[in-house]
Amino acid sequence: MSRPAPLSGFPELLPEQRIVEQKVVAKLARTFELHGFASVNTRAVEPLDQLLRKGETSKEVYVLRRLQADAESADAGLGLHFDLTVPFARYVLENAGKLQFPFRRYQIQPCWRGERPQEGRFREFWQADIDIVDRDTLPTHYDVEIPLVVGDALRSLPLPPMTIHTNNRKLSQGFYRGLGIDDPAEAIRAIDKIDKIGPSGVATLLADNVGATDDQVKACLALADISSDDASFVDDVRALGVSDPLLDEGLEELAAVVEGAAAQHPGLVKADLRIARGLDYYTGTVYETFMSGYENLGAVCSGGRYDNLASEGKFRFPGVGISLGVSRILVPLLGSGALRATRPVPTCVLVALADDDARPRSRELARRLRERDIACEVAPSPQKYGKQIRFAERRGIPFVLFDSGDGVTEMRDIRSGEQVAVDVDTWAPPAGDARPDIVAGDRPTLIADL
């Protein structure tokens, strides 16, 4: 077998980077649980007809086929999910009779899209989603809660500052309708491209695809230019002189989100009326989150309210949620060294080995350390102690335990070189050394650097 090469679009992490990913996922999960969200994992596959309901991404779906199966076997109807929203909507419908509503769930899993890779785009990537769904109706106070939960989750991580830009579909649609535009949905799709093609490009689209007049184009662009950290955007919109009942509803809902979030977490959420979101299923609030200094990654955490995504006959399950792009954030931050683990292995103590016959005794010392939740491993072979210490250094293990015989054990901190007699049944590492953690910014002093 020759040396395998990485597969483009399928990022894999080295053990040291994987520790960062584990900690990030654990901290996200714990924050979501602190807010009462239950974990759900769905299978990796969905029936193709479910995946293709959102036509936009149909070309990117990976379809499964059993090797050597008949051309049209039963499995041919399955594809890998490309997000966690479609599987969740299906899960809610399938299990509605066994769930308690409003149902709060989080879901952290990989997704797959068969697209051409480019920076920040992957064919396999992890997402962390939270959603709240209810039967029939879902109060709008949940539109305030979702960004607050995300804000708490992001605060628990050493990441660059994030701002959640928020808009409301009713506001945009009502405004366009009040302006006399025939196809508000098409106008939203045009505005969604503003960051890519600029205001003049959007003006052309609005004229060509929506048949907007110069005045209508000007008003649409003026609306997209409005943003604020508080509810002052309402006056700015009013000043454009458009009126429509749906616009009023949207203004009220967006003001409630911005003000409600500011009361608990100032600076987290801002109203930004250029935010559109491409997907058709959003019906009210929409969110897009940008990471300071990494705006080129695009939105790293997006979502919104969908009142009609999950329905079965006369039953409807409106929801609101957001999806955090774990791979989209982590892969560049790990690559640039902006996020690191304090050490590359879980092991805190290497138990040295005097000679081969001493292995049972060293195993026993390791067992006693583990009993008090201290991660350790026994040296691979009874080399000279200097070599065993260098092995710990190479592995990034901060402590080495020596059994000096007659019940005397000594612990060496290989960073300071200090070695003292210890009682293995009471010794504990400094809190910062107990488990690897994640740190931001400059590379901390790693054992391998010394």
Add this chain to the structure above:
Amino acid sequence: MSRPAPLSGFPELLPEQRIVEQKVVAKLARTFELHGFASVNTRAVEPLDQLLRKGETSKEVYVLRRLQADAESADAGLGLHFDLTVPFARYVLENAGKLQFPFRRYQIQPCWRGERPQEGRFREFWQADIDIVDRDTLPTHYDVEIPLVVGDALRSLPLPPMTIHTNNRKLSQGFYRGLGIDDPAEAIRAIDKIDKIGPSGVATLLADNVGATDDQVKACLALADISSDDASFVDDVRALGVSDPLLDEGLEELAAVVEGAAAQHPGLVKADLRIARGLDYYTGTVYETFMSGYENLGAVCSGGRYDNLASEGKFRFPGVGISLGVSRILVPLLGSGALRATRPVPTCVLVALADDDARPRSRELARRLRERDIACEVAPSPQKYGKQIRFAERRGIPFVLFDSGDGVTEMRDIRSGEQVAVDVDTWAPPAGDARPDIVAGDRPTLIADL
């Protein structure tokens, strides 16, 4: 959209069951880390040629195809992994220059096999693997360590007792060779079927496929009948009167595994000379683990030593490892109620809502509880308090916090009905109520039962 039906072979868990799975995975991961194993996640896909190196499972591989892609696109060469050993061997080769050896890793991920589902068999299933690999040679003391780590992991879970049945390929091959059998590998494949087709069926296979004489068949079956909790199996094998240098090596290695394991964890490992393992790549120790009372599930945790699985030119990475069938164990135990969560949600406290204007105040109380790691959520709507209490009961939330105004808050334990004034900044739930946990056996008293 009509109500979706489950997909056969792709089990999904309800939130209460998912809590059990989460805890099991977390406890396994923590035990592996306590033993110095680092987490690795590999991508879900491997190049087809890698997956097909183990010919036996080729029919079960799920191949990926981009929907609407050309018939022979680049992606057509990818398939979903069917175990975690093949991806790990590839990962070691790909990253050998960046890993420290001996390399200890654990990996807990789903695998996929496109097979017809039957009880205990899934098309998507989770496995938890540990492996230790080194360059060139790997000392045999790791063959003792692997079952001891698994023993610790299993002890941390409320599962039925497990026994790791162990054999050694060198022992079997040496014995068959010493007997004068031409194709020891084929003889091992025949013995591997003994639990399915019985000794007489195996006798026929040995005669037909291996050309064994009656005496040879008798000796093979006598060997397969030997088992012991200590090294006494060595004398039983010797008594069969076969001699071969490879047999001697195998006897010595297996005795070391059984005695080394018994010294640390009596009763965990037994020598069982009928254990064969179907896969070709094992070269020494092999393990199969059976769960007491659930022997019908087959081996729930299997593995062994593979000296030649990963190699690149003149570099060789011998390894030893074991794979625990997380889904294979959990799905039946969850289905029978033998394993349960103490409550179905992470939430410990429901913060009641006096009226709609009180939401910011209730949010603030919730924030203060969360700051001290107490999971809580605010009531969905300001219904009468009796209804809010019943909502908590239905959700399985044990406590309800009432804001009585003037800074007075009261906490109600909805199981006892007791309600007392508390300081939200110092109150803490009893240890058993802080987070949901897993329990074995009879269903504990759940809130929903009261």
